[in-house]
Amino acid sequence: MKKIICKKEYDTETATLVKKFVCGFYGDPAGYEETLYQTPGGLYFLYVCGGETSPYPVEDILRLAKTKVNEWLDTH
Numbered sequence: 001m002k003k004i005i006c007k008k009e010y011d012t013e014t015a016t017l018v019k020k021f022v023c024g025f026y027g028d029p030a031g032y033e034e035t036l037y038q039t040p041g042g043l044y045f046l047y048v049c050g051g052e053t054s055p056y057p058v059e060d061i062l063r064l065a066k067t068k069v070n071e072w073l074d075t076h
Contacts, residue, residue, distance in 0.1 A: 001047060003061040010045045010061045012037060018044075021076040029053045036064070036072060044069050 002011040015037035024031020032050025039045070044066060049059035064072060 001059060001061060005061070005063055008039075008041075008043065010037075010039060010043070010063070012047050012061075015039045015045070019073060019076065024051070024054075027051075032056045034072075034076065036069070036076075042066075046072075 002009065002013070004010075012035075018036040018038055020033065020035045022031070022033050029051035030053045032048065032054035034056075035047040037045055037047060044064040046062045046064050047059070048056040048062060050056040
């Protein structure tokens with residue numbers, strides 16, 4: 001998936017996967033996935049997707065500030 005946010009491109013195909021977190025099981029309407037990526041330029045983002053009652057009912061890309069990366073890694 002690719003998304004432009006604030007004139008910067010975030011692309012799961014060209015970024016490096018850092019860590020993936022899965023909550024629930026396949027087909028769980030409340031289940032979801034958060035995948036942390038780092039762009040070649042050093043920016044971080046989360047690719048998120050989930051079931052219809054999850055926090056991420058639609059797949060999306062969310063920016064993640066460098067100051068929040070360690071916090072995300074520690075909690076996942």
